[in-house]
Amino acid sequence: MIKHLRSAADLDAETATLILDTAAEMAALSGREVKKLPALRGRTVVNLFYEDSTRTRISFEAAAKRLSADVINFSAKGSSVSKGESLKDTALTLQAMGADAVVIRHSASGAPHRLANWVEGSVVNAGDGTHEHPTQALLDAYTMRSRLGRLDGLRVSIVGDVLHSRVARSNVLLLSTLGAQVTLVGPPTLIPLDVAAALSPSTKVSYDLDSVIPDSDVVMMLRVQTERMQDSYFPSAREYSRRYGLDLPRMRNMPEHAIVMHPGPMNRGMEIAPEVADSPRSTIVEQVANGVSVRMAVLYLLLGGK
Amino acid sequence: MAQPRADAPSKIILAGSDLSRVVDRIAHQILEKTSGATGTVLLGIPTRGVPLAHRLAARIHAFEGVEVPVGSLDITLYRDDLRLKATRALGRTELPPGGIDGLRVILVDDVLFSGRSVRAALDALKDLGRPSSVQLAVLVDRGHRQLPIRADYVGKNIPTALSESVKVAVTEIDDTDEVRLIGGLQ
Amino acid sequence: MAYLLKGVSILGGKPTDLHLGDDGLITDRSDDKAEVIDATGLVALPGLVDVHTHLREPGREDAETVETGSRAAALGGYTAVCAMANTSPVADTAGVVEQVWRLGREAGLVDVQPIGAVTVGLAGKQMAELGAMATSAAKVRIFSDDGFCVADPKLMRRALEYVKAFDGVIAQHAEEPRLTEGAQMHEGEVSTRLGLTGWPAVAEEAIIARDVLLAEHVGSRLHVCHVSTAGSVEVLRQAKARGVRVTAEVTPHHLLLTDEMASGYDPVFKVNPPLRTARDVDALRQALLDGVIDVVATDHAPHAVQDKECEWSYARPGMLGLETALPIVLSVFGEKWELIADRMSIAPARIAGLAGHGGDLTKAGSPANLTLVDPSARWVVEPGGLASRSSNTPYAGMTLPGRIVATFLRGEATVLDGKAVK
Numbered sequence A: 001m002i003k004h005l006r007s008a009a010d011l012d013a014e015t016a017t018l019i020l021d022t023a024a025e026m027a028a029l030s031g032r033e034v035k036k037l038p039a040l041r042g043r044t045v046v047n048l049f050y051e052d053s054t055r056t057r058i059s060f061e062a063a064a065k066r067l068s069a070d071v072i073n074f075s076a077k078g079s080s081v082s083k084g085e086s087l088k089d090t091a092l093t094l095q096a097m098g099a100d101a102v103v104i105r106h107s108a109s110g111a112p113h114r115l116a117n118w119v120e121g122s123v124v125n126a127g128d129g130t131h132e133h134p135t136q137a138l139l140d141a142y143t144m145r146s147r148l149g150r151l152d153g154l155r156v157s158i159v160g161d162v163l164h165s166r167v168a169r170s171n172v173l174l175l176s177t178l179g180a181q182v183t184l185v186g187p188p189t190l191i192p193l194d195v196a197a198a199l200s201p202s203t204k205v206s207y208d209l210d211s212v213i214p215d216s217d218v219v220m221m222l223r224v225q226t227e228r229m230q231d232s233y234f235p236s237a238r239e240y241s242r243r244y245g246l247d248l249p250r251m252r253n254m255p256e257h258a259i260v261m262h263p264g265p266m267n268r269g270m271e272i273a274p275e276v277a278d279s280p281r282s283t284i285v286e287q288v289a290n291g292v293s294v295r296m297a298v299l300y301l302l303l304g305g306k
Numbered sequence B: 001m002a003q004p005r006a007d008a009p010s011k012i013i014l015a016g017s018d019l020s021r022v023v024d025r026i027a028h029q030i031l032e033k034t035s036g037a038t039g040t041v042l043l044g045i046p047t048r049g050v051p052l053a054h055r056l057a058a059r060i061h062a063f064e065g066v067e068v069p070v071g072s073l074d075i076t077l078y079r080d081d082l083r084l085k086a087t088r089a090l091g092r093t094e095l096p097p098g099g100i101d102g103l104r105v106i107l108v109d110d111v112l113f114s115g116r117s118v119r120a121a122l123d124a125l126k127d128l129g130r131p132s133s134v135q136l137a138v139l140v141d142r143g144h145r146q147l148p149i150r151a152d153y154v155g156k157n158i159p160t161a162l163s164e165s166v167k168v169a170v171t172e173i174d175d176t177d178e179v180r181l182i183g184g185l186q
Numbered sequence C: 001m002a003y004l005l006k007g008v009s010i011l012g013g014k015p016t017d018l019h020l021g022d023d024g025l026i027t028d029r030s031d032d033k034a035e036v037i038d039a040t041g042l043v044a045l046p047g048l049v050d051v052h053t054h055l056r057e058p059g060r061e062d063a064e065t066v067e068t069g070s071r072a073a074a075l076g077g078y079t080a081v082c083a084m085a086n087t088s089p090v091a092d093t094a095g096v097v098e099q100v101w102r103l104g105r106e107a108g109l110v111d112v113q114p115i116g117a118v119t120v121g122l123a124g125k126q127m128a129e130l131g132a133m134a135t136s137a138a139k140v141r142i143f144s145d146d147g148f149c150v151a152d153p154k155l156m157r158r159a160l161e162y163v164k165a166f167d168g169v170i171a172q173h174a175e176e177p178r179l180t181e182g183a184q185m186h187e188g189e190v191s192t193r194l195g196l197t198g199w200p201a202v203a204e205e206a207i208i209a210r211d212v213l214l215a216e217h218v219g220s221r222l223h224v225c226h227v228s229t230a231g232s233v234e235v236l237r238q239a240k241a242r243g244v245r246v247t248a249e250v251t252p253h254h255l256l257l258t259d260e261m262a263s264g265y266d267p268v269f270k271v272n273p274p275l276r277t278a279r280d281v282d283a284l285r286q287a288l289l290d291g292v293i294d295v296v297a298t299d300h301a302p303h304a305v306q307d308k309e310c311e312w313s314y315a316r317p318g319m320l321g322l323e324t325a326l327p328i329v330l331s332v333f334g335e336k337w338e339l340i341a342d343r344m345s346i347a348p349a350r351i352a353g354l355a356g357h358g359g360d361l362t363k364a365g366s367p368a369n370l371t372l373v374d375p376s377a378r379w380v381v382e383p384g385g386l387a388s389r390s391s392n393t394p395y396a397g398m399t400l401p402g403r404i405v406a407t408f409l410r411g412e413a414t415v416l417d418g419k420a421v422k
């Protein structure tokens, strides 16, 4: 098993599949009355969150607690982290506390890679800057697999602000590893340079959502921050949502079986219409539930053995 | 515990029809001891306990026409030796639709050795429900118990040395039925 | 003290004896009292000249001082360095440049030639008192806002014109600021993979293209700092072919390292301009050979530990360079001594207006500014073993060819047996 999960690129197909299979077992166990499992008794998991993300933190916390790990939340607000203590000094503190795993959320790309140099335990990336968010990609893949039965050969379109999206990067890497065909869709200003060469040669790029939709098994909408307008990535929210938003007419052009995903939090009315977000094709609520199972699987596989 | 090397000498203890006969015998014992296997659930412990549980249910049905529900109980997350080895993949836990509450659960495993797996199974079971009683059926008892645990049904007692290991193969997984004793000095 | 360098090879030529008189000049007369140095197997080069050094004093003495930087320079074979203006306070007045100049004289290990800021506080708004700096004791000739680009085209034009009065030169840090907002590394495949904001090559090339046109228009000299892209090389090649008075420098790190080094997010590889692609590295090497790029300059940029032992995007850009420049150039180009002497001593001395440096070692009467290199020596770079006060070298653990054995500044040894004399 790997030691850290810093990037979806840390996972080969076998390991990624093992995580998804383990998550399925975890999900099966979560239906019962006694939710706690003893596997990580005596292990300490630290949630080191430099960015506010209650959803992700709670998901990791629930996952660690269900496996009986001791959880320490170390959030940027109200701790030495916000008083200018360096990541390295914080790492040394966590090391002294005997952290077996550090789950880190940070606004700087690569912070988990840096952290891994300074702690002995496992490092799990819970989102770093505009780089990656590998557990989100795992739960997305898990959701696709449970809804559509497979990943190999699946046609997945990821739509929106790919340039600034850590979710997109991790999804491209993971889905390609697992045999899916990914198409990135968005205005050219929001598609990063050389993206296929950088992430996976099979990745396609399109600037035309309407042409992609009929051939998509999965349409994943990314959150688009309206601040991007000020930086000339697109002219207006109205034009963006007309060209790249998923509304009802566009959803009707999706194949019968196709699903709609969104990593959240959504801008309803911007990248996704409310009726689409709430439709039966939408997996948005499932994604949240699957997040706990997938994170249990990751923590178990990283910490469960020698 | 020291494992014999892969190329260590080995000896077949049970093969093919012998193994089937042993399963038949356990099925008869279960019928006898449980007065017809009513109110009983068989839970196989992955990996090889699961097909064995299904075989027992099939034989019980063949002998007496009783349908005994079968499930599986994975103990990985309850093991006390998790940290001694590389991370293990999980097996499946699947209770029969009627659950286990108030029923007689018979745990089915291939080999009974230190007893630690059974202890883990009892811990796992307690988180899943409240059976009226729990019994244990094993294909092979090789001795060397480290805990006060004994089996209610034993297919075959095989005295072993600690340096030996017992390997059970079942057709459903291994394409053959046999019990092999590996290593030691014979 | 007089020295006799026995059996030395000047620029790789036949072994000969080189006399350094106690008047600080090269001489053809022997002196019985001269200290004899067995220079068998050693190559003599004119003392190296760096047109782009950050000495950090005043302001960041925790990262480097004029003295520690001078020592690093001498150990790297340098006899003169041009100290960049982005200190605190900024070297934008006669007072500050004279302070740096004086500190250099006190250290006495290399000639420290201050560079003056182009604009007040490097803010890019108002021209600094360039004339006062030029006529100060420091006799400033190179002006640069390095660290920042003089982005305003009108201001750049005026600065280029203004310095003609005292034969000055503007050294431009070519970086279009709007195109590099938040930039962390070269924009390309690797930045996409790492999720770091890209620094596009065009942000450098567009400024160089603009500035060579401005220099051409007003008939001024322009020097381009740390050229880093193949596209910039093409712009310079065309400008030079048209006769524009432009010179350019390349750093050792841009001749060797690529953006792939960022993959582990270790900020020791963060530098501005950023490490580029292998294609750029090839173009820069060829340009230095062709003379399209005139000089190798270190952009020696020491940083305190806390400014590098952190997240990539929080780290300051810059790398140490003085003690590794010659070995890197040797490892890239081999023992091309004439080329090395020109690009690392003669041409930079000419650009900086440093008479007495980059002289002819075979000519009696030349100032005895030179360095002795053992080209057969190999050494492993250990950050802690460097003379710089900082340790942010990107070459840690690398085995490099060429060791500086001795350096002489006006006939006085600043380095002997590979050790600084003070």
Ligand SMILES: [Zn+2]
Pocket (backbone or CB within 6 Å): C146, C147, C148, C173, C225, C226, C272, C273
């Ligand atoms: Zn610069």
